[in-house]
Amino acid sequence: MNPWAARTGLALLLSAGTLPLCHGQDLLEVWQMAKARDPIYAAAGAGRLADQEVVPQARARLLPYITAGAAAEADEARRTRGLHRHRTDRRALWALTLTQPIIDVGAWNSLKQSEYIASSADVAQAGAYQDLILRVTQAYFDILAAQDTLRALMAEKSAIKTQLQAAQLGFELGGVTITDAQEAQARLDLINAQEILARNILQVTQDQLARIIAERPQQLAELAASTQLPAPEPNRLENWTTQSAQANLAVARAELATRIVEKQIDIAKSNHYPRLSLQAQTGSASDQGINADRSGPRSLNSSIGLQLSIPIYAGGEISSTVREQTSRLQQARYELEDARRVAVASTQRYFSGVTSGLARVEALQAAEKSSLAALQANQTGYELGVRVNIDVLNAQQQLYETQRNLALARYNTLMDSLRLKAASGILTDADIVAINQLLTHSGKP
Numbered sequence: 001m002n003p004w005a006a007r008t009g010l011a012l013l014l015s016a017g018t019l020p021l022c023h024g025q026d027l028l029e030v031w032q033m034a035k036a037r038d039p040i041y042a043a044a045g046a047g048r049l050a051d052q053e054v055v056p057q058a059r060a061r062l063l064p065y066i067t068a069g070a071a072a073e074a075d076e077a078r079r080t081r082g083l084h085r086h087r088t089d090r091r092a093l094w095a096l097t098l099t100q101p102i103i104d105v106g107a108w109n110s111l112k113q114s115e116y117i118a119s120s121a122d123v124a125q126a127g128a129y130q131d132l133i134l135r136v137t138q139a140y141f142d143i144l145a146a147q148d149t150l151r152a153l154m155a156e157k158s159a160i161k162t163q164l165q166a167a168q169l170g171f172e173l174g175g176v177t178i179t180d181a182q183e184a185q186a187r188l189d190l191i192n193a194q195e196i197l198a199r200n201i202l203q204v205t206q207d208q209l210a211r212i213i214a215e216r217p218q219q220l221a222e223l224a225a226s227t228q229l230p231a232p233e234p235n236r237l238e239n240w241t242t243q244s245a246q247a248n249l250a251v252a253r254a255e256l257a258t259r260i261v262e263k264q265i266d267i268a269k270s271n272h273y274p275r276l277s278l279q280a281q282t283g284s285a286s287d288q289g290i291n292a293d294r295s296g297p298r299s300l301n302s303s304i305g306l307q308l309s310i311p312i313y314a315g316g317e318i319s320s321t322v323r324e325q326t327s328r329l330q331q332a333r334y335e336l337e338d339a340r341r342v343a344v345a346s347t348q349r350y351f352s353g354v355t356s357g358l359a360r361v362e363a364l365q366a367a368e369k370s371s372l373a374a375l376q377a378n379q380t381g382y383e384l385g386v387r388v389n390i391d392v393l394n395a396q397q398q399l400y401e402t403q404r405n406l407a408l409a410r411y412n413t414l415m416d417s418l419r420l421k422a423a424s425g426i427l428t429d430a431d432i433v434a435i436n437q438l439l440t441h442s443g444k445p
Contacts, residue, residue: 024219027140028436031429033213034136044128051121058114061107064100069283095283102277102306106270113263120256127249130427132212137418137435139209141411144222146202148407153198156400157191160184160393167389180389187393221439229361229413229438232354232420240347240424247425248343254336261329268321272311280304343423350420357413364406371399414438 035041071093101107164184171178209217232240245251282302311318375395381387414435421427 024221024441025217026221026436026439026441027137028432030140030209030213030217030220031133031136031432031436033215034132037214038132038135038212040135041128041132044125048121048125051124052118054114054117055111058107058111061110062101062104064098067097067099068095069097070094093284095281097279097281099307100278101275104270104275104277105273106267106275109263109266109270113260113267116256116259116263120253120260123249123252123256127253130249130422133427133429133432134415134418134422136209136212137432138415139205139212140220141415142205143202143209143217143220145408145411146198146205147220147222149404150195150198150202152400152404153191153195156396157188157195159396160188160191163389163392163396164188183390183393187397219441221436221441223407223410223414223438224440227410227438229358229410230417230434231358232351232417235355237348237351240351240420241344243424243426244343244347245340248339248423249425251336251339251343252425254332254339258329258332258336261325261332265322265325265329268318268325271314271318271321274308274310276309277307278304279307346423347420350416350423353416354413354420357409357416360409361406361413364402364409367402368399368406371395371402375399 073091073093075091164181167180167184171181206217234240280303282300284300375392375398378387378391378395382389382392418427418431418435421431
């Protein structure tokens with residue numbers, strides 16, 4: 001066995017994760033691009049603007065409206081005998097009508113309903129904002145996790161190559177059997193296959209982020225291994241569940257949906273009520289003629305008055321509509337209750353994800369230290385001849401697998417902390433800023 005080769009492999013192992021990274025983009029920069037370029041978020045904004053227009057449309061039904069009409073007529077009279085033309089009259093008619101609703105219960109209910117619809121659109125836009133935060137952060141961390149996996153595989157590959165060279169040299173010198181070299185070669189072939197998959201996964205994750213920000217991501221700032229992840233604040237599940245049951249955006253939309261249906265019932269009932277409006281009209285209904293070839297001035301007729309409309313019978317349609325909307329109200333209330341339960345369950349899940357994630361990170365950090373110590377012991381035992389090559393290879397694999405699991409656990413914990421705030425309706429871009437402060441361009445991944 002070549003002691004120098006073994007020590008070289010261990011040196012490569014220890015230094016694999018400490019190479020400096022070039023300056024590139026951080027999470028905050030990616031987030032700013034996503035807000036300006038993501039088509040899903042832009043579509044949500046356009047939908048919100050469209051839904052806001054229901055308010056002026058409903059208000060317009062309570063404001064005065066003016067209509068104008070005009071007509072031109074020609075009457076021709078013929079004699080019975082021979083159908084000879086006897087007389088032709090030509091007239092021009094026009095009218096200008098102003099109508100102002102005075103009592104219209106349905107229109108007032110429609111206006112109130114439109115305000116609920118506009119508020120629901122605002123909540124939907126806030127939900128799209130939170131969804132964008134989650135999508136950007138998840139895509140960002142997916143790239144970091146793929147990079148960590150590839151980096152660990154490359155370091156393990158380098159260590160296996162060193163171990164393979166040492167095994168081949170030991171076989172040539174007669175110190176070990178050919179089995180050691182074959183085991184190392186088999187492990188190297190497996191790493192090569194894993195490397196191909198890891199590179200493909202990295203490409204896919206970069207494509208996912210590029211879809212959001214409309215460009216290929218640069219070198220991303222990474223989460224330093226020494227970074228202490230924050231615990232939930234407050235660190236009590238009851239506080240979070242109470243918050244989510246009240247402020248969860250899905251719950252807020254379900255509550256607004258219930259109010260919209262309640263107003264729809266009022267609108268349906270209002271079809272039984274009378275409507276009163278003011279109507280003023282001016283116009284000409286003169287038969288003086290278009291060419292004014294008759295004597296006398298044109299007549300200008302004007303009128304003003306109140307118009308009352310009283311519904312009497314509509315074939316049962318109104319009562320049926322009321323029954324329909326009453327059932328839909330029950331449906332909306334059940335959906336509201338389900339939204340509350342889902343919000344509470346999601347909060348419990350993500351709170352547990354954060355707390356257990358922090359504990360898992362701590363356990364994996366201890367496992368990383370013990371795995372490194374085990375590798376060093378196996379390296380020393382291999383040099384002394386009390387350990388075989390497969391023991392060293394297994395110790396290397398265990399260490400690198402632990403490091404990959406540790407990195408993934410850290411990303412999952414941060415994502416669960418964001419999802420916890422989203423479930424509680426309090427996720428904002430300030431949380432992006434807070435996570436961005438944990439990242440570095442030159443730290444150890």
